[in-house]
Amino acid sequence: MQTRLVAYEALNAVQQQHLSALEVHPEQLPFCGDMYCALNTLLVNPSPGVKGFALLADDLPVAFLLLKRPPCLPHWADEHSATLHAFQVDRGQQGRGFGKACLQALPTAALQAWPQIKGIELSVDTDNVAAMGLYLGAGWVDCGEAYRARVGFERRLSWVFGRGSLDTQKM
Template identity: 75%
Template sequence: METRLALYETLSLAQKQQLDTLQVHPEQLAYSGDIYCALNSLLVNPHPDAIKGFALLADETPVAFLLLKRPPCLPHWADAHSATLHALQVDRHQQGRGFGKCCLQALPAAALQAWPQIKGLELSVDADNGAAMRLYLGAGWVDSGEAYKGRIGYERRLRWVFNRAP
């Protein structure tokens, strides 16, 4: 199976319609939201260069979605020279097949293509979301060691730093 991370704006109409059917498990909604909230924040944002949507395509069919944000859309905890990851969602019928990992593996190159000036990626994850913590840490993200009170519970900040030759 061939996978690739594609900018939302490059998807065909059929792929966008397929993406509209993406659903996460009900217990994941508190962490990732649903596809309607994610697409709404992408499509009605007054700063189109500050937020990008990406779909993971498996054999050209959308199986996952995520958002990346830059200033002025960065959350308060993020470094101004980074992009932040939000709303990572893998369709519930496709979970357990490695698509979350595929998203994270393709993300650094996609982020640098969108914003070559960024120095890293950041995300915030609920400390009680064990599956997400394992996914991010297993993919090489580094826990900052900081926790703060989020909307659900305590959240951890994780970072991916780009290794660029001088």
């Protein structure tokens, strides 16, 4: 099966419709939100600081994510990074390597969108064991506590192009 990560604006109408029907398991909603909210963030008030990407498997969307840059960058992020948000793999497609495929394609897509960035960051709830395992297994670096969340702390993870974590770099 061929996969590729493409910008939302490159999707045709059928792909956009298919993407809008993407659903995650109910227990994942607190961590990643739903497609309605993700697409609302992307489309209702368009900003050059927000870009959406869909992972296509044989030309059908199976996953989605948002990347953000200033002025939409969260307070905990390094100004030289992009941040990952609303990462969702369709519930019927989970466990087939599509999350890993997104993470592998993400650095190239992020650099194409914003060539000046030094890395990508994300914030993940420590109770989201599956996501922590996916990110750490893919080579992301745990940079420590990002901020106090609704319950406990979120961890900040980074992917720096060709180097260690963003915290250890002079930018």
